[in-house]
Amino acid sequence: MATNMPAPAPNASDDIAVRLSTILSVYVMHDCSGLSTDTNIISDLGLDSLDLVEVAMTIEDEFGIEIHDNDMMKLGTVGQIIDYITNHQPPVSIPVQDVDK
Numbered sequence: 519m520a521t522n523m524p525a526p527a528p529n530a531s532d533d534i535a536v537r538l539s540t541i542l543s544v545y546v547m548h549d550c551s552g553l554s555t556d557t558n559i560i561s562d563l564g565l566d567s568l569d570l571v572e573v574a575m576t577i578e579d580e581f582g583i584e585i586h587d588n589d590m591m592k593l594g595t596v597g598q599i600i601d602y603i604t605n606h607q608p609p610v611s612i613p614v615q616d617v618d619k
Contacts, residue, residue: 530604531600531604534581534600534603534604535553535555535596535600536551537580537581538577538596538599538600538603539551539553541573541576541577541580542559542563542573542596544576545563545565545569545572545573546563546564546565550563553596554596554597555595555596555597555600556595556596556597557595557596558594558595559573559593559594559595559596559599560594570590570591571587571590573590574587574590577599577603581603581606581607582607582608583603583606583607583608584606585602585606589602
């Protein structure tokens with residue numbers, strides 16, 4: 519008898535990477551779905567300081583976080599941005615069900 523196993527939860531880093539690739543695609547004007555974590559957002563993607571400010575604001579809106587200006591200038595690779603987002607996202611609240619009925 520086969521049992522239905524719950525599907526594994528999607529990897530949060532993978533979800534962040536996909537969403538970040540979508541954001542970056544807007545600013546570099548081409549598909550960024552194949553980016554690696556080592557991709558440098560300035561030298562490899564050609565983003566300038568104004569682009570970085572706009573990307574930071576879009577990331578803040580998309581992920582519900584705040585990126586300080588100094589922090590964004592230190593984030594040179596896609597992997598560093600993913601790590602920053604992961605470490606600064608607000609905790610997910612899970613509703614507690616009342617078991618007393």
